[in-house]
Amino acid sequence: MSETLYIDARYNGAVGRGNGGYVAGAMAAFIPGDAEVRIMRGFPLGTPLAIRRHPDGAVSCHLGAQELGRAHPLRLELEVPPPPALAAARAAAARFQFLHASDVRGCYVCSPRREPGEGLRLFCGPLPEGGDNIVAGVWEPGPELLDERGQVAPIQVWAALDCPGGYAIAALAPDVGIQLLGTCAASLKRPLGAGESYIVSSWQLAPPEGRKRFMGVAIHAVTGELMACARQIWIDAGARIPAAG
Template identity: 35%
Template structure:
């Protein structure tokens, strides 16, 4: 038996213009997957502001489709084995984030994950950058209360969203990945609640590269370094014109 729900991603929840933010889309799918570790594969661009369908089946899990039935993304149970580098300290990560924001090195965008032009609560405002002397990108992050539920816990879709942009930045800044790259797959495990209003650290590292494909790891931790979530992502850069 198939159950179908309708969903429309809000206009402001975008990465590239008019394209729904990948990590957020993955997190929405994750709320429909009981597995402790899940993988979301993206098959096509997910639009914002357009009614889409979430189809749940007992056999095949959950898929996101457009009005014509084209599969845009799907989720399934997965396994994840990562060697997570030590979490940078809160002091060095906070200094990194403050420094890059004041330097003007980061482009100012409205990306839901890392856009500095997003109003608090209308985006994550998570600003990864390369950590000097280490093969890492990192960001200090205090989730806005609007990103959480009534109990103050950051929602699943926003935790998955926080695992997206840091991976892209480590690819851009440290692995030579070209701009325009997209998240093709995201596998994640949530280990403990992420509380809004409390300081957290996101850090990401390169894992491997095969042509236009880049594999990266991302971890989200408390300011004391306790892991809250870990992920592995596959990013694919555009073909050269």
């Protein structure tokens, strides 16, 4: 039986295409454990996409003859800085400035225009200078994000790991072009629950190289326990975003 992937329209990014973190999580669902996902083209919404498995354990996603993305297993090793305190993360979230104000509804992960239950409403703002973390916010997953095990679904955790990296880039370099998530490697350490508060933060892993920027993102419990982390490569798309597909 052939395998397919379908990104519902509610899970859009900034411009009517699949949110990068959600797309990466959808691809990672075909691989047990940690995974790295490369997004080659925008994933169209509301369109059945073909999944192909490869002998090396990789999984690719296709729209006709076009390969949109590829995921492969790996063991993510990432040095994660300590999270800011909960009060500092809440204060940073209060400084959040939405990057996608031209979209009526906005990104599934970071849009303040979505009502509770319609998006993750994860708002990351700048932290005071002097620490490794550049931005932080507080995520409080709702019950609609739980899977059949009563835990926040892994695909939702992958989604939450996306946008903080983009906001960290904007805080570092306000004049950069539109940023697109190109590659995301993630490790989900422990299950998350609904109704809990989690500290989400992002930092720079290495200096930029051309159009590429290298970011880390982490989700911590308020006790400081690491729940999930990601290593990202973002691509500067300039002033315009390529069409999906």
